[in-house]
Amino acid sequence: MKPKHLIWLRRTSQAVFLCLFLFLLIESRLPQDIVIDYTSAMGNGGDIRIEHPVTFFFQLDPLIWLTSLISDRIWIQGFGWAVAVLVATLLLGRVFCGFICPFGTLHHMVGYLKSSLKGKRLFQANRATPSQKIKYALLTSILVSSLLGLNIAGWMDPISFVFRSIALAVIPGLGNGLTDFFGMLARSDIKFFNLMSYSEVLVWPVFGFEFKSYQTGWAIGILFLVVLFLNRIRPRFWCRTLCPLGALLGVFSTFSRLRLRKDAAKCTQCKKCVMACQGAAEPMAGHAWRPAECLSCFNCFDTCPEGAIEFTFQRTGEKIKRPDMGRRAVLGGLAAGVSLPILGNLDGHVHKVSRPALIRPPGAVPEDAFLGRCQRCGLCMKACPTNAINPAWTEAGLAGFWTPTLTMTHGYCEHTCTLCGSVCPTDAIQALSLREKIQTPVRIGSAHFDRGRCLPWSGNGPCIVCEEHCPTSPKAIYLFEDWVEGPGGERRKVKLPQVDLTQCTGCGICENKCPVRGKPAIRVISAGETRSRRNQIML
Amino acid sequence: MDNFITRRESIKKLLRLSTGLALSSCAAVNFQTPRPAVADDAESAFIVDAKGQTSGYDIKTLTRSAFEAAGGMHRFIAKGDVVAIKPNISWARAPELAATTHPEVLKAVIELCQEAGAKTINIVDHTIHGARRCFAVTGAGSVAKETGANLIFPRSSLMRDMRLQGQRLDIWPVFTPVVEADKLINLPVAKVHGLSELTLGMKNWIGAVGGRRYALHQDIHQTIVDLAQFFKPTITLIDATRVMVKNGPSGGSLSDVTVMNRLILSNDPVAADARAAGLFGYSPNDIGFIRLARKWQIGLYDTDISQQHEVLI
Numbered sequence: 001m002k003p004k005h006l007i008w009l010r011r012t013s014q015a016v017f018l019c020l021f022l023f024l025l026i027e028s029r030l031p032q033d034i035v036i037d038y039t040s041a042m043g044n045g046g047d048i049r050i051e052h053p054v055t056f057f058f059q060l061d062p063l064i065w066l067t068s069l070i071s072d073r074i075w076i077q078g079f080g081w082a083v084a085v086l087v088a089t090l091l092l093g094r095v096f097c098g099f100i101c102p103f104g105t106l107h108h109m110v111g112y113l114k115s116s117l118k119g120k121r122l123f124q125a126n127r128a129t130p131s132q133k134i135k136y137a138l139l140t141s142i143l144v145s146s147l148l149g150l151n152i153a154g155w156m157d158p159i160s161f162v163f164r165s166i167a168l169a170v171i172p173g174l175g176n177g178l179t180d181f182f183g184m185l186a187r188s189d190i191k192f193f194n195l196m197s198y199s200e201v202l203v204w205p206v207f208g209f210e211f212k213s214y215q216t217g218w219a220i221g222i223l224f225l226v227v228l229f230l231n232r233i234r235p236r237f238w239c240r241t242l243c244p245l246g247a248l249l250g251v252f253s254t255f256s257r258l259r260l261r262k263d264a265a266k267c268t269q270c271k272k273c274v275m276a277c278q279g280a281a282e283p284m285a286g287h288a289w290r291p292a293e294c295l296s297c298f299n300c301f302d303t304c305p306e307g308a309i310e311f312t313f314q315r316t317g318e319k320i321k322r323p324d325m326g327r328r329a330v331l332g333g334l335a336a337g338v339s340l341p342i343l344g345n346l347d348g349h350v351h352k353v354s355r356p357a358l359i360r361p362p363g364a365v366p367e368d369a370f371l372g373r374c375q376r377c378g379l380c381m382k383a384c385p386t387n388a389i390n391p392a393w394t395e396a397g398l399a400g401f402w403t404p405t406l407t408m409t410h411g412y413c414e415h416t417c418t419l420c421g422s423v424c425p426t427d428a429i430q431a432l433s434l435r436e437k438i439q440t441p442v443r444i445g446s447a448h449f450d451r452g453r454c455l456p457w458s459g460n461g462p463c464i465v466c467e468e469h470c471p472t473s474p475k476a477i478y479l480f481e482d483w484v485e486g487p488g489g490e491r492r493k494v495k496l497p498q499v500d501l502t503q504c505t506g507c508g509i510c511e512n513k514c515p516v517r518g519k520p521a522i523r524v525i526s527a528g529e530t531r532s533r534r535n536q537i538m539l
Numbered sequence: 540m541d542n543f544i545t546r547r548e549s550i551k552k553l554l555r556l557s558t559g560l561a562l563s564s565c566a567a568v569n570f571q572t573p574r575p576a577v578a579d580d581a582e583s584a585f586i587v588d589a590k591g592q593t594s595g596y597d598i599k600t601l602t603r604s605a606f607e608a609a610g611g612m613h614r615f616i617a618k619g620d621v622v623a624i625k626p627n628i629s630w631a632r633a634p635e636l637a638a639t640t641h642p643e644v645l646k647a648v649i650e651l652c653q654e655a656g657a658k659t660i661n662i663v664d665h666t667i668h669g670a671r672r673c674f675a676v677t678g679a680g681s682v683a684k685e686t687g688a689n690l691i692f693p694r695s696s697l698m699r700d701m702r703l704q705g706q707r708l709d710i711w712p713v714f715t716p717v718v719e720a721d722k723l724i725n726l727p728v729a730k731v732h733g734l735s736e737l738t739l740g741m742k743n744w745i746g747a748v749g750g751r752r753y754a755l756h757q758d759i760h761q762t763i764v765d766l767a768q769f770f771k772p773t774i775t776l777i778d779a780t781r782v783m784v785k786n787g788p789s790g791g792s793l794s795d796v797t798v799m800n801r802l803i804l805s806n807d808p809v810a811a812d813a814r815a816a817g818l819f820g821y822s823p824n825d826i827g828f829i830r831l832a833r834k835w836q837i838g839l840y841d842t843d844i845s846q847q848h849e850v851l852i
Contacts, residue, residue: 034671034674035684036681038634038642038678179694179695185696187699204692211695385671385672414631414669414672416632417672460757463734473790473792473794475786475789479733515751515757517751
C-alpha cells in the first residue's frame with residue numbers, strides 16, 4: 001500500500017469512528033420518537049430501551065475490561081471487542097490510538113488544525129521525553145488499585161474521559177446556552193424574533209429542550225479544555241504522557257509484528273519524520289524506534305521524501321527501545337495504587353457507615369462491588385431522562401468521586417424508567433426490567449418529612465403535592481386529617497402527609513416536586529436501598 | 540492580506556446589522572393579547588351524557604354520538620380553525636390505568652375536528668412526568684402520528700407571563716400554544732385527587748401553566764377557579780370511560796380503576812364538572828372548586844341547564 005493511501009485510510013477511519021462516537025453519545029438518551037401502540041401497552045408501558053449500541057466504545061476499551069475483570073472478578077458480556085483490540089495491538093501496534101480512539105482523534109485535530117509549534121520548536125517537542133513515563137505510572141496505579149478492589153480507571157481512561165466531558169459539560173453547556181437564547185427570542189416583543197424562536201426545532205434533536213445541570217460539570221469542562229490545550233505544548237500531549245490506555249496498549253505493542261524499518265543510507269536527516277510524528281516515537285534514523293510510543297499514524301512513512309522509512313512484517317533486526325517505564329514511575333504508581341484504595345476506604349462508607357446522601361441508581365450493585373466496576377463514564381447520567389443522576393462530588397467520598405448519585409433537586413427517578421441499568425457498560429448498575437423494578441420493588445432510598453418546613457405540618461396551609469406525585473400503588477405517602485395551629489393561633493383542619501416506609505422506594509419525585517424550595521420539606525436519603533443489607537430501616 | 544476582516548470588525552458589522560434588523564422589525568410589532576373567551580349563556584348551554592351500555596362498545600362511536608347529540612362538531616369548529624386540544628396526559632401511565640385521557644377519545648375528537656375542517660390541531664399539555672415518556676406511554680404520541688396532529692413539546696420558550704386577573708393569581712406563566720388557537724377543547728379525565736377531591740375539567744388547566752405550579756395547592760380551589768376564568772374552552776369533554784377511584788391522581792394499579800363507560804360533553808365547564816362529580820357520588824356543592832366556579836359565574840350546575848341530552852349506545 002502506498003503511504004498516501006494509508007494516511008487517507010487512517011483519516012477516514014478516525015473521522016468515521018469520531019462521528020460514530022458522537023452519534024452514539026447523543027443517542028444515549030430516551031429515544032426521541034418513541035411511539036407505543038397503546039392498545040398493546042399494558043401496565044406502565046413496558047421497557048423503553050435505546051436501540052443503538054451506545055456501549056460500543058466502552059466495550060472496545062481493554063482498560064475498562066481489564067480493570068473490571070481484576071477488581072470485581074467478573075466476566076462482563078460484550079467485551080469481546082476489547083480482546084480484539086488487544087490482539088490487534090499485538091499484531092499491528094497501537095492502531096487503536098491512531099485509527100479508532102475518538103479522544104486521540106480530537107487531540108490529533110487540535111494539534112493539526114491549530115498547531116502552535118513550528119520548525120525547531122516542533123522538532124524539539126516531538127522528541128521523546130522522560131515525561132512519557134507518567135502514563136506508565138498512572139497505568140500501574142490503576143491496575144494495582146483495581147487489584148485491591150477500587151476501580152479508578154474511569155478518571156483517566158480516554159473513552160470515559162471524553163464521554164464524560166462531552167456528555168456532562170460540552171453538550172449541556174451549549175444546550176443551556178441555546179435554550180436560553182431561544183427563550184430570549186420567544187419572550188421578545190418583536191415579532192421577527194418571536195418567529196425566529198421556532199428555529200429551536202433545529203437544535204433540539206441534539207440538545208433537547210430542557211435545561212440540564214450536572215454538579216461539578218464546570219470541573220469536568222475545565223479539565224477537558226485544559227487537556228485539549230496541552231496539545232499546544234506538545235502534539236497529542238495526552239496520548240503521549242497521560243493516557244493509561246495508551247500505556248497499556250504500548251506495553252502490548254512492544255511485541256507488535258509490524259515494525260518500522262529505517263534505511264540509514266537513504267536518510268538525509270531532514271527531520272521531517274520527527275516533525276510529523278504524533279507519538280514522539282523517534283522514527284528518524286540514528287535513534288532507536290519506540291514501538292510502545294508509536295501511535296500508528298504512519299505520518300513518518302508518508303512524509304519521508306527519501307523513502308527511507310517503511311513498515312514491514314519482516315524481522316528487521318534493528319534495535320528497538322522497550323517501553324521506558326522507569327523504576328521510579330512504576331514504584332510511584334505502585335505506591336499510589338496501594339494507598340488510594342486504602343485511603344478511599346478510610347471514610348468507612350464501604351464497611352461501616354452508609355452515607356445518606358449517596359443514592360445510587362436503581363439496580364446498582366452493593367457499594368464495594370460498585371466501586372470495583374463503575375467507570376465514572378457518565379453514560380447513566382447522560383441517559384437519565386430526568387437529569388437525576390449526577391456525578392458525585394463529596395457524596396461518595398474520595399473513592400467514589402464522579403460515580404453516579406441521584407440528586408433529587410435536579411431530577412427524580414422515574415417510576416417507569418429502567419434506562420440507566422440498560423446502558424451501564426460494566427453492569428455496575430444492573431439491567432432491570434420494569435416488572436422487576438416495580439414488583440420487587442427495587443428501592444434506592446426512603447423519604448422523610450421535615451415537619452418544620454412542611455406546609456401543613458407547620459401550620460402554613462394545605463398542600464399534598466408529595467402525596468399527589470407518589471407513584472406507587474398504594475401510595476407510600478398517605479394523608480390523615482387533623483387540626484394544626486396556624487400563624488395567628490387559629491386552629492386549621494388540614495391533611496397531614498406521612499411516609500409509609502414499607503411502600504416507599506425512594507424515587508424522590510416528592511422531593512423534586514415539593515413546593516418548599518431551597519431545602520424541600522420531604523427529602524430522600526439512601527436508607528432502605530435494596531442493594532445494601534446494612535443500610536435498612538425496617539425489620 | 541489587508542482585506543481580511545478582523546474579528547473585531549466582523550463583530551462590529553454583525554452588531555450594526557442586527558441593530559438595523561431589530562429596528563426595522565419594530566415596525567411590525569404586534570402585541571398579542573389572549574384570545575377573548577368563547578363564553579356561553581344559560582340558554583345556549585347544553586350537556587350531553589353519553590353512556591356505553593352494550594358490552595364491547597366502541598369508544599370512538601360513543602365520542603361521535605356525543606358530538607352528534609350536541610349538534611355536530613361543525614357547530615364548534617369552523618373551517619380553517621387552529622384548534623388546541625388539552626388532554627390530560629401528564630402522567631406516564633398506560634391508558635387502562637385511568638390516569639390520563641383515553642387515546643381513543645383523543646383520536647376521535649381529533650378526527651371530528653379534521654372532518655369539521657380544522658386547519659391545524661395542536662395537542663397541548665405541560666406534563667408532570669417527562670413529556671417524551673408521557674407522550675409514548677399514554678398513547679398520545681401514537682394518536683398524533685396516526686392523525687397528523689401536532690404534539691407540542693412543553694418547553695421554557697413556550698411559557699410566557701400573562702395576566703390571569705384572578706383572585707389569587709395575577710401574573711403567571713402560561714403555556715402559550717393553549718391560548719394561541721382559535722378554538723380550545725378541554726379533554727380531561729375524571730379521577731380522584733387527594734386535595735381537591737376530584738380532578739376534572741377545570742383542574743385540567745393546571746397543566747396549561749408553567750412556573751411554580753405546585754404552590755397552587757395551597758389554595759387549590761380558588762386557583763383552579765382563577766385558571767378556569769382565564770382558559771375558556773369552546774367545549775369540555777370529560778373522559779369517564781374508566782375512572783380512577785383511589786390512589787389518585789397518579790394511580791398505578793388496575794385495582795384503582797373502575798370502568799364507567801361514560802363521556803360528558805358540555806359547553807359549560809362548570810356543568811360538565813358538576814355532572815362528572817356525580818359519577819363519584821358527590822354533589823357539586825361538595826367540591827370546592829365547582830361551588831366557587833358557580834359563585835364567580837364561570838358557569839352553571841348541570842341541573843340548571845335546559846338542554847340536556849342523553850346518548851346510549
